[in-house]
Amino acid sequence: MIPLRVKIDPFPISEPLVVRLQNNGSLGEGTANAILRGPDFVEYDVCGMSLTVRTTEPDSLDGDVVMILPGQRSLHRLIRNGSSHNTFLVTEQCDQKCVMCSQPPKKHHVDLFEPFFEAALLAPFNATIGISGGEPTLHKSRLFEFLLRVQAGRPDIEFHILTNGQHFDEDDASALQSLDRTRVLWGVPCYSASPEIHDDIVAKRGAFEVLERNLALLGRNGHRIELRTVVLNSNASGLADLSLYATTHHPHIAFWAIMQLEPIGYGRQNWGREFFDSSRIFDPIAAGIDIASIRGLETVLYNFPLCTVPEQYRRFCANSISDWKQKYLPTCGVCSAINRCTGFFEWYPEGRGFSSVGAL
Numbered sequence: 001m002i003p004l005r006v007k008i009d010p011f012p013i014s015e016p017l018v019v020r021l022q023n024n025g026s027l028g029e030g031t032a033n034a035i036l037r038g039p040d041f042v043e044y045d046v047c048g049m050s051l052t053v054r055t056t057e058p059d060s061l062d063g064d065v066v067m068i069l070p071g072q073r074s075l076h077r078l079i080r081n082g083s084s085h086n087t088f089l090v091t092e093q094c095d096q097k098c099v100m101c102s103q104p105p106k107k108h109h110v111d112l113f114e115p116f117f118e119a120a121l122l123a124p125f126n127a128t129i130g131i132s133g134g135e136p137t138l139h140k141s142r143l144f145e146f147l148l149r150v151q152a153g154r155p156d157i158e159f160h161i162l163t164n165g166q167h168f169d170e171d172d173a174s175a176l177q178s179l180d181r182t183r184v185l186w187g188v189p190c191y192s193a194s195p196e197i198h199d200d201i202v203a204k205r206g207a208f209e210v211l212e213r214n215l216a217l218l219g220r221n222g223h224r225i226e227l228r229t230v231v232l233n234s235n236a237s238g239l240a241d242l243s244l245y246a247t248t249h250h251p252h253i254a255f256w257a258i259m260q261l262e263p264i265g266y267g268r269q270n271w272g273r274e275f276f277d278s279s280r281i282f283d284p285i286a287a288g289i290d291i292a293s294i295r296g297l298e299t300v301l302y303n304f305p306l307c308t309v310p311e312q313y314r315r316f317c318a319n320s321i322s323d324w325k326q327k328y329l330p331t332c333g334v335c336s337a338i339n340r341c342t343g344f345f346e347w348y349p350e351g352r353g354f355s356s357v358g359a360l
C-alpha cells in the first residue's frame with residue numbers, strides 16, 4: 001500500500017503549509033528543494049526553514065504536492081507526482097449514512113479549501129483532482145468558490161466531484177453555469193429505482209426524491225454526471241429496473257458506473273450482509289448493462305477483478321481501484337491479464353469475498 005501520509009520532524013508553523021517537494025533542482029515558487037539526504041530522511045528548504053521528512057524512499061516523494069498542518073508530525077501527500085488518483089477530502093461531514101460508506105461521517109469540519117486551492121495551483125498540467133468527503137456540497141458556497149478560483153488560475157485542471165446530490169437548488173444555476181462544464185464530472189450515487197430501497201441504503205427518508213430533482217437540475221445546467229451504483233445484496237436484483245429508470249428519466253447522464261463494494265468503513269461492517277458475490281451470480285448486473293447498452297447509456301464496471309466477470313462483459317471493467325490501495329492475490333502472479341485488471345482493495349478479505357478467482 002502506498003502511504004498518503006509521511007512522518008516529519010516537528011515543524012513550527014501556525015497556518016497550513018502547501019509546497020511541492022523537489023529532490024533535484026528547483027521548480028520555482030511553491031517548491032521546497034532538497035538540501036540534505038540521509039539513509040532514512042530528506043531535509044528540504046522551505047523558505048529558509050528546514051523540513052525533515054522521515055523516509056527511506058525519497059524518490060517516491062519527488063514532485064509531490066504536500067500539505068503540513070500545524071502541530072502534526074506527518075505531511076499529507078495531496079497530489080502524488082505521476083498518479084492519476086489524487087483526491088482532496090474536503091469534509092468528513094455527511095447527511096447520509098450509506099451502508100457501504102468507506103469514509104463514515106464525522107461531526108467535526110475543518111475548512112481546508114485555502115490549502116487545497118494552493119495545492120491545485122501546483123498540480124501538474126492537465127491533472128484531474130478528485131473532490132470527496134463526507135459530502136462536499138454541505139459546504140457548497142466554499143466549494144463553488146474554490147472551483148471557480150482554481151478554474152481562473154488553472155483552467156487546464158479537471159475535477160471529479162463525488163456528491164450525494166442532496167444539496168443543490170435553483171439558486172446554484174449561476175455558479176453551475178460559471179464553471180467550465182467540460183472540466184467537471186459529478187459522481188452521483190443512485191442505488192435503486194425504488195425510492196424505498198435507495199432511501200434505506202442511504203439511511204435518509206426522502207433522499208431519492210431530492211436526488212431525482214437534482215440530477216435533473218445538474219443536467220439542465222449542462223453538467224456531466226457519472227451515475228454510481230454499488231452492487232449490494234439489497235439492490236442487485238433491481239439493476240435492470242435502475243437501468244430502465246436512468247435511461248428513461250435521466251438521458252443526460254454521461255455514463256453509469258456499476259461498482260463492487262469496498263470493504264472499509266461501513267462497507268467492512270456490513271460486508272457479511274451486503275457483499276454481492278458477482279463471481280457466482282452475474283445475471284442482474286448483465287441485465288443492467290444490456291438494457292443500458294441498448295438504450296445508449298455507456299456502462300463501466302468499477303472494482304471488479306476481471307476473472308470474476310463473464311468473458312463477454314470483461315470489456316466493461318475499468319482499472320478503477322486507486323493505486324495507493326490496490327493489491328493483487330498470489331494467484332494473480334501467473335495471470336496473463338494482470339496488467340488490465342483492477343485487482344483488489346488492500347483490505348479485501350480473502351476467504352470472505354468472491355467465491356471464484358483464478359488466473360486467466
Ligand code: SF4
Binds near residue numbers: 305331335342343357
Ligand atoms: S487472477 Fe488476479 S490479475 Fe488475474 S484476473 Fe483474477 S484478479 Fe485479476
